Amino acid sequence: MTDSCKIELLNVSKRHNIYARPIDRLKELILRDRCFHREYWALNDLSASFQNCTTAVLGPNGAGKSTMLQLIAGVLQPTYGEVKVHGRVTAILELGAGFQPEYSGRENVMMNGMMLGISRKEMLERMDSIAEFAEIGEFFDQPLKTYSSGMGVRLAFATAISVDPEVLLVDEALAVGDERFIKKCHVKVRELQDRGTAIIVVTHNMRIVNQFCQRAVLINEGRLIAQGTIEEVKPLYDSLMEETNYAQKAFSQPVAIG
């Protein structure tokens, strides 16, 4: 079990310090013993592990799912605890994240590859297949700001999967583009799965969960509720969502929701 374990979170807590003004952050860096913020614990003493399979991260809004992905990606640092990652991580955290609007698609792809430590030469070799997969045609050499949102997402997805990730993080972005492109992505995801890539997906879409994921991690209010196979976790998730629904209905005015 442990040797196939790609990612481990050990007693991880993440505190977001909320500052009223930016300068308070600087004051705190310099005057170490004084406090200029309010605290918010996004993750609270959470331990979880991810194997070489596709894992869904489930939980209601504000549970800390995205914070968890950001910690694994290394965008955020844990306040307490330890995050262990084995292998190259690529993330599709938000659509077109890390892309520069003024740069052309080609330049953005190159930059993304370099940020992941891939050499210029290697990226040049992959450039054609990325352009082909993203299907953006001659826009590839136009600035990113001229792209439609679909094109941006396709490029981000094509880049992320082209660099042979060992760990792929996807934050509610799998459903991109038209039916045909989604099919292509699914084929690609299956390929990655066969190669032993650990994929972690944050989604509310149960169809994606059922279709791709073998395991699930359920969190709520920054704490781990359950982890295990989909069959084990799904009932807990359903009952949790029902509870939250009741709670919301009890507190808010009745609103027509489609």
Add this chain to the structure above:
Amino acid sequence: MSVALQEPSAKSANLAGTRVNTVPAGNEAPTSLWGNRNLIRLMVQRDFVGRYRGSMLGALWPLINPLGHLALYTFLFSVVLKVKFGNDQGTGNFALYLMAGLLPWSCLAESLSRSTTVILESPNLVKRVVFPLQILPVVLVTSSFLSELVAFVILFSATLLCLHHVNLTIVFLPLIVVAQLLFTGGLSCLLASLGVFVRDFRHFMSLGLSAWMYATPIVYPASALPEKLQFLIWINPMAGIVTDYRRVLLEGLAPNWPVFAAYATVSICVWCVGYWFFQKTKKSFADVM
């Protein structure tokens, strides 16, 4: 509303958080500039070329800008105010001296004025991905230095035309340039970081830079400073740098070594402090943006 406000259990609270990756990617070397040289090159290229792309005069702009400023200042200070450099009284001579001073200054001014907003302009790179942010101020300085190189070619050709020879002391120029770049780079890092926390800096920059420019002997010779203000040459590294540019390029003299030692020391300190400060504060950028 599900808000977790309570502290985590005391057991884990003793350890500071860590994240380890067994595969060090390029971004896992967050202190390295050399490791990110390809990325720096890509962004400099992009910044320098992209700045003029789409403009009608395109590649001519790096030439037009320094020449335009030169004409403007020469008219104002030589023709109208009759400032003189050295023994030669001519306006052409003034233009050469002015240009030699404007070279390092415009590199500094351009870097610093852009550095206060360089982080704020790239929220994607700060909040969404693991990006070696320290290269952003370095990219700015490198790009500004490229502009300076273009202007240097103009100055060099003009010197050849006017003086009919090249001073051998030009071999000392790289020494001065290294000091100048360390100074500019260090200040850019410092301002890039401060600009995130204190938004007022960017509004202060144009005023501050103008004041600094007139406190530096750029549009007048260093000897024109009154006796009481001569100490400025020693405490303002740009004054020493500008004066030494003129000495090695136009006067055929070696740098003023004691002054060189002073500003080289300051430059190294400024670079170390600026870079250290940036690295220390960069993890907090995401919190305040």
